[in-house]
Amino acid sequence: MTNFAHIAFYLAGAVAVLATVLAITRLVAVHALLYLIVSLLAVAVDFYIMGAPLLAALEVIIYAGAIVVLFVFVVMMLNLGTQARETERLWLTGRAWIGPAILSALLLAELIYLILRPPLLGSLSGVTSPKQIAIALYGPYVLGVELASMLLLGALVGACHLGRSSLSETEVQR
Amino acid sequence: MTSPHPIASIIGVLIVALSLSAFLIWVERRLLALWQDRYGPNRVGPFGLLQVVADMIKIFTKEDWIPPFADKPVFVIAPAIIMVTVLMSFAIIPVAPGIVVSDLNIGLLFVLGMSSLGVYSIVLAGWASGNKYSLLGGLRAAAQMISYEVFMGLSLMGVVLLAGTFNLTGIVKAQQNLWFVIPQFLGFVLFLIAGVAEARRLPFDLPEAEAELVAGFHSEYSGMKFGMFFVGEYLGITLISSMIAVLFLGGWMGPWLPPVVWFLVKVFAFLCFFILLRASLPRLRFDQLMSLGWKVMFPLALANLLVTGAVVVAMK
Amino acid sequence: MLSVIRTIWNVFLHTFHRRVTIQYPDKKSYMPPRSRHRIILSRDPDGGERCVACHLCSAVCPVDCIALQAKEDENGRRYPEFFRINFSRCIFCGFCEDACPTYAIQLTPDFEMAEYNRQNLVYEKEDLLIDGPGKYPGYNFWRVSGVQIGGKDKGEAENEAPPTDVHRLMP
Numbered sequence: 130m131t132n133f134a135h136i137a138f139y140l141a142g143a144v145a146v147l148a149t150v151l152a153i154t155r156l157v158a159v160h161a162l163l164y165l166i167v168s169l170l171a172v173a174v175d176f177y178i179m180g181a182p183l184l185a186a187l188e189v190i191i192y193a194g195a196i197v198v199l200f201v202f203v204v205m206m207l208n209l210g211t212q213a214r215e216t217e218r219l220w221l222t223g224r225a226w227i228g229p230a231i232l233s234a235l236l237l238a239e240l241i242y243l244i245l246r247p248p249l250l251g252s253l254s255g256v257t258s259p260k261q262i263a264i265a266l267y268g269p270y271v272l273g274v275e276l277a278s279m280l281l282l283g284a285l286v287g288a289c290h291l292g293r294s295s296l297s298e299t300e301v302q303r
Numbered sequence: 304m305t306s307p308h309p310i311a312s313i314i315g316v317l318i319v320a321l322s323l324s325a326f327l328i329w330v331e332r333r334l335l336a337l338w339q340d341r342y343g344p345n346r347v348g349p350f351g352l353l354q355v356v357a358d359m360i361k362i363f364t365k366e367d368w369i370p371p372f373a374d375k376p377v378f379v380i381a382p383a384i385i386m387v388t389v390l391m392s393f394a395i396i397p398v399a400p401g402i403v404v405s406d407l408n409i410g411l412l413f414v415l416g417m418s419s420l421g422v423y424s425i426v427l428a429g430w431a432s433g434n435k436y437s438l439l440g441g442l443r444a445a446a447q448m449i450s451y452e453v454f455m456g457l458s459l460m461g462v463v464l465l466a467g468t469f470n471l472t473g474i475v476k477a478q479q480n481l482w483f484v485i486p487q488f489l490g491f492v493l494f495l496i497a498g499v500a501e502a503r504r505l506p507f508d509l510p511e512a513e514a515e516l517v518a519g520f521h522s523e524y525s526g527m528k529f530g531m532f533f534v535g536e537y538l539g540i541t542l543i544s545s546m547i548a549v550l551f552l553g554g555w556m557g558p559w560l561p562p563v564v565w566f567l568v569k570v571f572a573f574l575c576f577f578i579l580l581r582a583s584l585p586r587l588r589f590d591q592l593m594s595l596g597w598k599v600m601f602p603l604a605l606a607n608l609l610v611t612g613a614v615v616v617a618m619k
Numbered sequence: 620m621l622s623v624i625r626t627i628w629n630v631f632l633h634t635f636h637r638r639v640t641i642q643y644p645d646k647k648s649y650m651p652p653r654s655r656h657r658i659i660l661s662r663d664p665d666g667g668e669r670c671v672a673c674h675l676c677s678a679v680c681p682v683d684c685i686a687l688q689a690k691e692d693e694n695g696r697r698y699p700e701f702f703r704i705n706f707s708r709c710i711f712c713g714f715c716e717d718a719c720p721t722y723a724i725q726l727t728p729d730f731e732m733a734e735y736n737r738q739n740l741v742y743e744k745e746d747l748l749i750d751g752p753g754k755y756p757g758y759n760f761w762r763v764s765g766v767q768i769g770g771k772d773k774g775e776a777e778n779e780a781p782p783t784d785v786h787r788l789m790p
Contacts, residue, residue, distance in 0.1 A: 159374075187412070190456070194420055198449055199449070202442065259408075259409065337633070337634060340636050340637070340640075341638060580627065583626050
């Protein structure tokens with residue numbers, strides 16, 4: 130547990146908190162989502178420093194990489210009117226965008242440094258390898274995994290059902 | 304865990320990756336011309352090699368215009384994201400024994416994570432341009448890349464099962480006796496197709512479909528901002544080719560030649576294959592793309608994972 | 620699926636095909652004599668200008684790129700005082716050549732007339748006039764036409780009967 134790991138950890142934590150605050154206060158939905166992404170990435174860095182690289186990677190892939198993309202997708206589809214966008218633009222100056230850039234740059238610098246000095250990475254509490262996580266998941270926690278998979282299966286069936294029924298309704302209406 | 308000279312290998316990988324992708328501009332134009340019975344650029348310097356320099360000068364000196372209706376900060380950030388994410392992914396590619404920037408033990412997941420962050424570049428560029436065609440391109444990119452990422456990851460899990468690690472150096476070393484392209488042929492084909500879709504290359508270049516969307520997400524971009532998308536695309540296919548070489552074709556392994564040469568030969572072969580795909584196949588329709596992804600590729604990837612898992616368990 | 624692979628293979632086989640490109644500045648392709656490119660004004664076998672400034676070419680020109688001014692010399696021969704073709708407008712349709720009654724304006728196979736300055740594409744008469752008769756070597760308009768000019772009275776042209784004497788009653 131070295132000094133640098135501490136500093137990096139708290140810095141990433143501060144970035145996460147700050148980015149989340151900014152995500153809440155933004156007026157343009159897409160900008161808010163961008164801060165949310167920065168916040169998720171900062172949390173991923175914290176996971177990495179704490180010795181859970183698998184968790185960090187999954188955080189990036191699933192939360193930052195998939196779920197928020199869907200959010201952005203929906204916001205883009207809504208196509209907020211130019212009227213609303215104009216009023217929002219009056220409130221929001223372009224300089225506000227320096228924020229995420231600096232925060233992301235900080236994270237990036239940290240990540241690069243950490244990648245360069247891997248011996249420090251697991252120094253907070255020993256690295257957990259993917260194998261250990263897998264063994265834990267399918268050993269003592271198998272019930273939780275099964276419950277989660279049942280839940281997801283239910284959600285999948287529900288989504289299928291909703292999509293199918295709405296389609297057939299429009300077919301009938303025609 | 305890491306290479307003995309981290310700074311040297313970072314600079315080396317950066318220089319090689321960037322100059323390779325710049326060189327690819329020339330390679331692509333020459334090869335496309337070859338397969339269309341033309342010559343391509345052959346006037347500037349020997350074999351037209353200095354065409355790259357000419358293109359660079361052109362793109363650097365062009366007017367860099369931001370449309371007044373664009374969302375300026377996002378518009379500026381978007382091209383940077385794709386460069387950063389793709390270049391970060393190069394950090395974990397093992398070029399030869401000892402030549403790797405960072406030998407992460409979750410290397411494969413790192414690449415998947417970075418490629419999933421790369422989507423934002425396209426989506427935000429499409430949104431920030433404030434242009435209907437760009438927005439449509441961004442929407443297409445979001446849907447396409449999320450869908451293909453799913454089975455891109457799944458198609459790699461067979462390799463992970465066989466090698467027993469996410470570490471790319473470990474995966475290469477596990478192919479000492481048999482390259483994974485033979486036991487994981489289905490996974491190889493699936494990853495190849497998903498890789499083309501992730502790099503937004505023909506026949507899956509729907510986000511930029513110049514015939515329908517007037518260049519889609521980058522139609523408002525000019526100058527070096529456009530250049531970053533351009534180089535980002537070439538870096539993307541270089542990355543996918545390197546991944547295929549590392550995961551399925553034994554990375555640096557091969558007889559007689561030095562490891563770095565073997566690696567580069569394999570990467571270059573796949574780059575040529577990507578260009579051949581562009582020369583030969585027409586662009587898909589969007590619903591065809593989606594149904595191909597979810598109804599054919601996804602079940603195949605799941606079945607591949609299932610069978611591989613069963614075989615691995617049975618072998619033990 | 621198989622057809623996709625066959626397509627890729629067939630395109631790959633083009634690696635070994637002959638390239639159809641002609642390496643232009645080094646090797647020039649054959650231009651047929653009647654191909655329509657740079658416009659010239661030709662001369663009689665005697666060396667006089669063929670153009671009689673009838674304005675038919677400028678009237679027929681679909682893009683209005685020909686401008687000329689008629690004048691008459693001391694012998695009664697009509698000729699263009701100036702003759703201007705704006706090649707940045709010209710579409711090389713060849714209508715002017717068809718309309719010309721004296722074979723003066725002709726299109727030639729030379730197409731290398733690119734310029735850096737657009738103004739240089741406006742050709743004046745001295746740029747257009749050539750020293751020879753072009754595609755019609757033996758033809759001389761003033762020799763075959765019945766028009767009276769200095770040095771050639773009525774009835775003196777080739778294949779021309781002497782003019783009828785209106786004061787006589789014989790048919």
